[in-house]
Structures are given as C-alpha cells and as structure tokens.
Amino acid sequence: MAYRIAVLPGDGIGTEVVPQAIRVLDKIAEKYGHQFEYKQGLIGGAAIDATGHPLPEETLGLCYNSDAVLLGAIGGPKWDNLPTHLRPEVGALLPLRKELGLYANIRPCRMYSALADASTLKKEVLEGTDMVVIRELTGGMYFGPKGRETVDGVERAWDTMLYSTPEIERIVRLAFEAARKRTRKEVCSVDKANVLEASRLWRETAIRVAADYPDVTLTHMYVDNAAMQLVRNPRQFDVVVTENTFGDILTDQASMLSASLGMLPSASIGGNVALYEPAHGSAPDIAGQKKANPLATILSAAMMLEYSFNLVTEARAIEDAVEKVLSKGFRTGDIMEAGKILVNTEEMTDRVLEELA
Amino acid sequence: MAYRIAVLPGDGIGTEVVPQAIRVLDKIAEKYGHQFEYKQGLIGGAAIDATGHPLPEETLGLCYNSDAVLLGAIGGPKWDNLPTHLRPEVGALLPLRKELGLYANIRPCRMYSALADASTLKKEVLEGTDMVVIRELTGGMYFGPKGRETVDGVERAWDTMLYSTPEIERIVRLAFEAARKRTRKEVCSVDKANVLEASRLWRETAIRVAADYPDVTLTHMYVDNAAMQLVRNPRQFDVVVTENTFGDILTDQASMLSASLGMLPSASIGGNVALYEPAHGSAPDIAGQKKANPLATILSAAMMLEYSFNLVTEARAIEDAVEKVLSKGFRTGDIMEAGKILVNTEEMTDRVLEELA
Ligand SMILES: [Mg+2]
Ligand SMILES: [Mg+2]
Structure with a gap:
C-alpha cells in the first residue's frame, strides 16, 4: 500500500x-x-x-x-x-x-533505561516512568478572544481562556480511551478548578464522561500541584489530560524526565x-x-x-x-x-x- | 519596641x-x-x-x-x-x-546542603541553587472577568488574563530592586509573549523598566521553557519575575528543588x-x-x-x-x-x- x-x-x-x-x-x-x-x-x-x-x-x-x-x-x-x-x-x-x-x-513520556543517568532527576525517581500527556490543542488562551486597549490613559492587554463543554468532552473522552488500552487504566485530569471557571466546567465534564468508563480510574489535580508532582514522583502518572496552556507547560516540564x-x-x-x-x-x-x-x-x-x-x-x-x-x-x-x-x-x-x- | x-x-x-x-x-x-x-x-x-x-x-x-x-x-x-x-x-x-x-x-528557593539528598533532583544539579521567584499576585486570570453562559444550547466558561501597564511595571520594578541587592543582579522575566497579548505587554514593559537599572541584566523566557529549565538547570536563575498563574505553577515546581x-x-x-x-x-x-x-x-x-x-x-x-x-x-x-x-x-x-x- x-x-x-x-x-x-x-x-x-x-x-x-x-x-x-x-x-x-x-x-x-x-x-x-x-x-x-x-x-x-x-x-x-x-x-x-x-x-x-x-x-x-x-x-x-x-x-x-x-x-x-x-x-x-x-x-x-x-x-x-x-x-x-x-x-x-x-x-x-x-x-x-x-x-x-x-x-x-499526545506525548508519550517513557524512560529509556540507557538514558536514566542523563536526566537531572535521580534514577530511582524516574525508574518505571511510563506516562502519556494528552493536551488540548485548539482551545483555551492561545485561541480565545484577546486584545489591547487604552482606558483612561492606561494601556492594558488580555487573553481569554475559553472552553465549551463539547471541546472538553472530546479530549477527555480521548484520554479515557487511551487509558483503557493501558495496564493501569488511570486518567489524571489537571485543572485549576479552585479559581478558574473554565477549569470548573472542565472538571464537571470529566466527572460526567467518567461514568461511561467504569473500568478507568479518574483523579483530579490542580496544575500547580501537578508541576510539583512531576518532579516529586513522576511514576504516579499514567494518562494525564489537560487544557492547552497547562499542557504546554507540563509537557515541556515532563520532557525533562527523558533527559532531553x-x-x-x-x-x-x-x-x-x-x-x-x-x-x-x-x-x-x-x-x-x-x-x-x-x-x-x-x-x-x-x-x-x-x-x-x-x-x-x-x-x-x-x-x-x-x-x-x-x-x-x-x-x-x-x-x-x-x-x-x-x-x-x-x-x-x-x-x-x-x-x- | x-x-x-x-x-x-x-x-x-x-x-x-x-x-x-x-x-x-x-x-x-x-x-x-x-x-x-x-x-x-x-x-x-x-x-x-x-x-x-x-x-x-x-x-x-x-x-x-x-x-x-x-x-x-x-x-x-x-x-x-x-x-x-x-x-x-x-x-x-x-x-x-x-x-x-x-x-x-516572594519565595526564596535556597538549597539547604543538609537536605540536598532529599530532593528528587541530583545533588550536583541542585548545588548552589539560590533563587527568588517573584510572582504577581493580584492580577491575571484568577481575578480577571470570568463567567459561564449557554450559547445555542452549548455551555461554555471563561477566565481572562488581564494586565495593565502599571500593574506590570510595579512588580517588574520590585524584581529589579531585589536583583540589585543580590550578587548576580539578574532578572529573568517569564511570559508567553509568542502567543499571549498580555505577555507581550508584560515583555515590553519589562524592557522599558530595565532602562532604569543598567546594573541589572534582564533576560526573557517562555513559561513552558522555564518549567523545563527549572528541572534541567535551576542554578541558572537569580531573580525570576512572572505573572500570577505562571508564578503559581513555577513556584510550586521550584519548591521541589528544596525537597519539600x-x-x-x-x-x-x-x-x-x-x-x-x-x-x-x-x-x-x-x-x-x-x-x-x-x-x-x-x-x-x-x-x-x-x-x-x-x-x-x-x-x-x-x-x-x-x-x-x-x-x-x-x-x-x-x-x-x-x-x-x-x-x-x-x-x-x-x-x-x-x-x-
Ligand atoms: Mg511548549
Ligand atoms: Mg500554588
């Protein structure tokens, strides 16, 4: 073919x-x-x-x-x-x-044992790390309404993190499907639902979708904690799913687990x-x-x-x-x-x- | 007293x-x-x-x-x-x-040599790390306009990363003042100026303020790269200044350098x-x-x-x-x-x- x-x-x-x-x-x-x-x-x-x-x-x-x-x-x-x-x-x-x-x-992040010493993290921390980060790519702040204006002589600029339920649902569903094919069958949904409205819609949607996947375990983590946990204990993650900006940051950070x-x-x-x-x-x-x-x-x-x-x-x-x-x-x-x-x-x-x- | x-x-x-x-x-x-x-x-x-x-x-x-x-x-x-x-x-x-x-x-992040082995990062990577992260606290997405609405039967939610020039200027100035009192006298301003309008205003403002501090070196770094560099080579940082959400993520990540x-x-x-x-x-x-x-x-x-x-x-x-x-x-x-x-x-x-x- x-x-x-x-x-x-x-x-x-x-x-x-x-x-x-x-x-x-x-x-x-x-x-x-x-x-x-x-x-x-x-x-x-x-x-x-x-x-x-x-x-x-x-x-x-x-x-x-x-x-x-x-x-x-x-x-x-x-x-x-x-x-x-x-x-x-x-x-x-x-x-x-x-x-x-x-x-x-989709970014797999698997530790190559030959490279374990090349990472800045300790070998025993990395050992066994095998995760996939699934990042939403077409929504969020990079695409939301943005602009610049001068109000009363003061310049200001803004970007909007905007998500609709269907946008969230399709990516979360994809994460559940990916998790289903893996051994651990775990999805960790990363958000900032304690302060962001878009994150609260994200979390509600993830919880709703989870009902269709009783064989997969869903957990939630705040993005600042996720950035910490990726350094503290990367092995804890199986499939991670998150919105565009958070995913941009976390995937680059996770890349350091693999030395380069x-x-x-x-x-x-x-x-x-x-x-x-x-x-x-x-x-x-x-x-x-x-x-x-x-x-x-x-x-x-x-x-x-x-x-x-x-x-x-x-x-x-x-x-x-x-x-x-x-x-x-x-x-x-x-x-x-x-x-x-x-x-x-x-x-x-x-x-x-x-x-x- | x-x-x-x-x-x-x-x-x-x-x-x-x-x-x-x-x-x-x-x-x-x-x-x-x-x-x-x-x-x-x-x-x-x-x-x-x-x-x-x-x-x-x-x-x-x-x-x-x-x-x-x-x-x-x-x-x-x-x-x-x-x-x-x-x-x-x-x-x-x-x-x-x-x-x-x-x-x-303000979050100092100094390595205690007695704890160097307790970190998940290698001792030789951490050694000599002595940085301060200065995070903007009252602006950005956590405080910007936010809401939820249903348009044509589709629910959506949003948050706004909004910054004015004075808000940026005062925090950047504080970072330059802090750097001035330190040995290395370096400020690394973290943003996402390649895609965010608020970040572009942030970067322009940082560059303008820098003119008042010729003794301090200003560099810029995208937030996703910063998350990576904090794991790859934390020693490179002296004073880091960034907006609220990015700072929330990076300070928690940086905290892992100190073991806990x-x-x-x-x-x-x-x-x-x-x-x-x-x-x-x-x-x-x-x-x-x-x-x-x-x-x-x-x-x-x-x-x-x-x-x-x-x-x-x-x-x-x-x-x-x-x-x-x-x-x-x-x-x-x-x-x-x-x-x-x-x-x-x-x-x-x-x-x-x-x-x-
Ligand atoms: Mg990136
Ligand atoms: Mg935090």
Whole structure:
C-alpha cells in the first residue's frame, strides 16, 4: 500500500532532522514492502521568506491531500519581530492544527533505561516512568478572544481562556480511551478548578464522561500541584489530560524526565490527517551544525506508522532500534555523558539504520 | 519596641504550625528584648464554620491594624463544594491579598546542603541553587472577568488574563530592586509573549523598566521553557519575575528543588501590612497527626522579622538555627531519609528553640 506523507521540514534544525526520519522510513519501506510518497511543503520562517506567509495555502492543501503530516520545527530570531499573525508559531503552527482539526496532542513520556543517568532527576525517581500527556490543542488562551486597549490613559492587554463543554468532552473522552488500552487504566485530569471557571466546567465534564468508563480510574489535580508532582514522583502518572496552556507547560516540564527534548516524539490527532513532530523547537543556537538529535523526529515517524497507518510492527521495529542504539552508547550532544560515544545527526541515524538492517 | 502581629492559623495543619512559629518568636522576643503582640483571627474554613464567611470583616480589620500578618494555611475537602465566592481560596486568600494591596509574592528557593539528598533532583544539579521567584499576585486570570453562559444550547466558561501597564511595571520594578541587592543582579522575566497579548505587554514593559537599572541584566523566557529549565538547570536563575498563574505553577515546581514544600517560607508584600505564610497548604491528609513540618512557617516568621520589622540579626538567628537542626539530622516525615532522626511538629520546634537558647 502507498501512503502519502506531507513533509514540512520548517526552520532551523527542522531541516536537519526531518531528512533523517525519511531515511528511516525509506528503510522501513524497503524492509517491509511499503511505499511512502513524500511531498515537501513550506512552513514557518522558510515559507515567510518564500511566499510572505508562514502557512501558505499550497501547504495547507498538501496536508489535506496527504495521509499524514511529518513536521520538523518552525521559527527563529529572524522572524521574531514580525506582526503577530505572521509569526511562525501564531501564523503557522496554531492555524495548521486548527485547520486540520487536531484538537489533541499526545506525548508519550517513557524512560529509556540507557538514558536514566542523563536526566537531572535521580534514577530511582524516574525508574518505571511510563506516562502519556494528552493536551488540548485548539482551545483555551492561545485561541480565545484577546486584545489591547487604552482606558483612561492606561494601556492594558488580555487573553481569554475559553472552553465549551463539547471541546472538553472530546479530549477527555480521548484520554479515557487511551487509558483503557493501558495496564493501569488511570486518567489524571489537571485543572485549576479552585479559581478558574473554565477549569470548573472542565472538571464537571470529566466527572460526567467518567461514568461511561467504569473500568478507568479518574483523579483530579490542580496544575500547580501537578508541576510539583512531576518532579516529586513522576511514576504516579499514567494518562494525564489537560487544557492547552497547562499542557504546554507540563509537557515541556515532563520532557525533562527523558533527559532531553531531543528524545520526545509527539502526535497531534483529532481530524482526518494527523500531524507528527518532535517535541523540540527549531533550536537556532545549534542549527546547521549537525548537532541536532534526530531521534525525536524518527520516533515521531514511528508514531505515524502506528497511529495513522496502523503499521504497529514497523513502529515497534523503529522504537527497538532506537533503544538498541542508546544501549550501545551512541549519543548526540544533548544527551551526551562521560564514557559515551558522541555522534552527529547523520551518524545517529546511521546507527538506527544499522539496527534496522 | 512592640510589634503587633495578626495571627491567622486557618485550617488543617495551619493550626499546628502557626503555634510553633509563635514559640520561636517568643524565644526571639525574650532573647533580644522585643515585644510581639499577637491577635488571633479566623480565616478560611474555620471562619466559614464560625461566621459563614471565609474572610470576616473582623479579620480584615485585625490585619489592617497590625504591623504584619502571619497566616497558616486554609481550605480542605469539607469546604470544597461551597459556592465559589465562599470557598476558602477564592473567598479568603485572594481577597485578603487584594485588600491589603499585596501584589507581590516572594519565595526564596535556597538549597539547604543538609537536605540536598532529599530532593528528587541530583545533588550536583541542585548545588548552589539560590533563587527568588517573584510572582504577581493580584492580577491575571484568577481575578480577571470570568463567567459561564449557554450559547445555542452549548455551555461554555471563561477566565481572562488581564494586565495593565502599571500593574506590570510595579512588580517588574520590585524584581529589579531585589536583583540589585543580590550578587548576580539578574532578572529573568517569564511570559508567553509568542502567543499571549498580555505577555507581550508584560515583555515590553519589562524592557522599558530595565532602562532604569543598567546594573541589572534582564533576560526573557517562555513559561513552558522555564518549567523545563527549572528541572534541567535551576542554578541558572537569580531573580525570576512572572505573572500570577505562571508564578503559581513555577513556584510550586521550584519548591521541589528544596525537597519539600514544608521547608519553604513566603512573603506577600506591596501594601502597608505584609503577609507571611508557608508555601504549603492545609494538608488535610496529615492534619491533626503532629506530622506537619513547622519549618516553613518558622522561616516565614523570620522573613517577617526581616522585611516588616527590619530585625535582620534576629531573622538570621532563626535561619541559622534551622540550618543547624537539619545538619544534626532532625527530620519531619516530609523530608525524612534513611539514617536521619524522625521528629514530630513540636519536637522539630523544640530543636530550633534549643539552637536559639
Ligand atoms: Mg511548549
Ligand atoms: Mg500554588
């Protein structure tokens, strides 16, 4: 079967790591007899430079007409001072997710035992951590009404955290479905229901939805406590579900459990065409130096095989290859430790390809 | 000189730890020849049970007519299902801060070397951490316009993150003043200026204020990255300043650097009468069992001596006593480790009093 993949490298290290994931997909195609058709599109700063807009119509059309989208990373200091609607994150990533109806971001956070020493947390605290954070992506403060005005000579600015019951229900339901497939079957819903009205609606909705999933345990946690518990005892979490801004903060924090953002894949789902991208950004500070860790993008491609194409064996083969490469001691700079072998972006991929051979 | 202290034990372990701080203050009074006059007031659930309101007028009057306020903790499951305006946090703590004009929360986060092993972070990551987080307290989403409505049969709820330039300027200025008194003289302003309008006004204002402090270095960090950096490399921070919700999350997260919330004092300042309280909550799960760590409240009393009464020698004496007690191996349950001596709430205070003798 042929799968059409929209490939959007974007900016900075995005242009370095995406080709590495394609090398891995090509190896999978060869080994398992699949056909992947890649069509490349412009997004972010690269698209601004070429077309004047961070998310050109052509790119959006390409995504709609694909079976899945593989994205690198977008943005960089060059485009930081453009008007808001043209900036890469606001002008491309947020509308892309919205246009594709991708209301859920899924970030697995599993501890690789070979990397346990590379984290700033103690090994015994991390050991056994295997959680998934599900973040609402298209609602909340990033999309709610916002503005700036001068009243009686005083300037003020605001953003609105706005959620409707259906928006909350679909993401909470997705979390329950995910939990049902896991061993522990636990959902921890994170909110700030003691002070926020939107959080109270969130919590009420979660409690109502829970009635449909008697096999899953629902707990609630305030977001400030969750930020604390992620450092104190990450093992306590199975599936975490939360709104957009809180999820933005908690997923980045949780990423530190895995030693580096360079290790973390993500999937954004909800519509017909899902989006797969590494959790890291465009990292302008190391761009063009072959230092980027390609594993997050390679593991994102594995998530694509599993979630969008249902190629579970192939996905596991990639994940196992990554685990073996790490066990053999190969490390990019972001996860380097004494006694390990430092490799660059391409060399890391070479090692993964060897394991897949 | 006589100092009038409003004492508000509140709920749960608040009623256990506040008397311990008073024992320490009494010892200081005796040793250094001061006079502390305590007047007790009701707040939180205890006030609801007695008067029907979590912040009675009488308590507010007591605070206005004092030189400083020492608060324990408020809230508990018993009062969780009351209407919003009567709940302890929304009905008492938030309005108390607002009424007293306490727009800044100050949380020092210093690593006690005796406790370095008790943290979930590696000792070498924590070593040398000495930061202060300054959180805006009276603006943002917790106080902005909020509500719930049904539009075309769909229920929705919202909260507004609203900031005016003067609100931002005074807290940022306070951060620069604090940084100026420190060795590194660095302010890291945390926002989400890539997507939030309120954050953009925050950042512009910080940059403008910075011009008045050429001796202080200003940097900016997105809140999701800050949550990550606090785990990755906490030593990088000197003074952190941020808005209310982000500060709520980051201060609780930062508290984990110090092994336990039970160690962390806080001060809320800005008006004529400042408020001192431990960073921890009412901890209903351990209330009434003499397990609570009194050190956060004792250290809050030390902050009161320093900030409100300018009794710096006395404040240092308390801090030194706490450090010695920890070095000698005494621990409450929250910071207990193998090989240390477990003590209860009163016994921990006894050890502090011995050091002050
Ligand atoms: Mg983020
Ligand atoms: Mg908090």
